[in-house]
Amino acid sequence: MRIAVISDYFLDYVGGAQTSMLQQRLALTEAGHDVLMVSPTRGRGARFQPDGAELRIRPLFTLPGLQLPVIPNSASIRAELGRAFREHGVEVVHVQTEFGLAHAAADVAAELGIPLVHTVHTFYWASEGWNAPLAPLLRVLLQRILHSRLPRLTLSPRPVDSLLRNLTLAMSLRADVVVSPSAHQARDLTAAGVQGEIAIVPNPIATPTVPSVPLSAEMVRVPSFLWVARCEAVKRPLVFAEAALEALRTRPGSFTVDFVGDGSELAALRKMTAGEPGIRVHGSLTHERVLAIMDASSAVVLTSLGFDNQPMTIAEAVSRERGVLYCDPKLKEGLGNAGYLSKTPDAMGLADALTELSEDPTLLLRLSEGAARDRELFGPQGYVRLILGAYTR
CATH class of the missing domain: 3.40.50.2000 (Glycogen Phosphorylase B;)
Structure with a gap:
């Protein structure tokens, strides 16, 4: 099967979502499937950097501290994704984040008639309480980056946390299939409004090149x-x-x-x-x-x-x-x-x-x-x- 995996995050940043995506790719490729990995890249160079089974995209900018690259959902991004999906014969678009690049991929998947799968790595966004007054401005900025509107459900007593959970929910509502690594998160997504059965698929570990060693006395x-x-x-x-x-x-x-x-x-x-x-x-x-x-x-x-x-x-x-x-x-x-x-x-x-x-x-x-x-x-x-x-x- 030919799969495109989409990440708004730098894959070299130490984080659970990034590690999971890399392990998923390895598990699928070792099983004989083709995976096109689409993600941001650091440094200078061309905006679009196709390299075999990878498409790296230079972000517009990176939020300092958070190490979060920003790639808005724009016509040029969608055009490049469309070219890559057609060239690789992509049969499934698997988004694993919820920001601009993921929404661009979702738009292209819909245009090309390709099924869209969304893995939710966390629905439990948590921020500092002091930033509550910024929630309205953050909503406007996010919607511009996503080129899409967000739900307005109250999903947390903290305004920014609620906004970010609506961000996750918005992508899940667009997907044909939603994947959750845990059953307890799947229940919370259903309660928030995700329709249909959510696939429970635990995160894989596919790199035991060095055998594990049992603990000794x-x-x-x-x-x-x-x-x-x-x-x-x-x-x-x-x-x-x-x-x-x-x-x-x-x-x-x-x-x-x-x-x-x-x-x-x-x-x-x-x-x-x-x-x-x-x-x-x-x-x-x-x-x-x-x-x-x-x-x-x-x-x-x-x-x-x-x-x-x-x-x-x-x-x-x-x-x-x-x-x-x-x-x-x-x-x-x-x-x-x-x-x-x-x-x-x-x-x-x-x-x-x-x-x-x-x-x-x-x-x-x-x-x-x-x-x-x-x-x-x-x-x-x-x-x-x-x-x-x-x-x-």
Whole structure:
């Protein structure tokens, strides 16, 4: 099958959606399908940069801090997408974001009579409360970039969050098929107004070029925990740093923590943890380096609350036979045997969980064994079977 995957995001930025898209492409191509990846590119050069199975597009500009490229839905963008879709014989357009490039692809798919599939990587947009007065202006700007109008449903008490959820909803309402990696997000999309059955397709992991290694007793003697995500408030790195510092204060040297990821809270994280030898803050690393640290860790930590639908952190940790310490009970899908839910989601609850896991390393060994059983859910063959079913509905 010939599929076009569309992303408004830079694919080299460390984020769950980007990782998922790259893993999806690999799973599909290894199964014999053709994937045209359409995404923004950094730097200078021609506006449109076709390169075999990729079409890279230089954005109009990039929002600083957010690392969000802006590609408006314009006549020239639609013309280039139409050319690429016809040249590659695209049979399905699979958008995985909701901004200008995705809407341009949706317009072209409709014009060419190609089915449109939309994967919702998160419906749970979360912003800072201070920006509420900007919501009306942001709506106007978004609609100009999208070349489309947005619904006006109240989907969150925070105006900007509600607007961004309407942004996601607008794309889902345009799609022939909507895909959600988790059942709990699918239920919320249905409640928001998405019609028809939503396909539940977990995020795949298709790159085990280096075999996973089961956790050993030696590796849990002084456990090492890996926190890996965007260093933004929605992922709560500072909350986990507070938890780790508190647990290490009561039991010095009982475990170590690695923080991996870039974002607006990285500087505050470095300052907060400075002087604690048991905490290492790496910033952004290559995916290969992240996997190496994950393999050397005893467990992976996920501290988002009410934001994620099914983080790639879960899929990657389980695929590497590592348990996951988490605090949001909605994220239990895929963690039936590999998950350790903190009693409360705050810093004290996470500190208690760190203490429990480091005091009784057999818990970590059991989580690793459980991950070996849970990881089948995220296998590439299962993903291909489910997504092809969505494509051919």
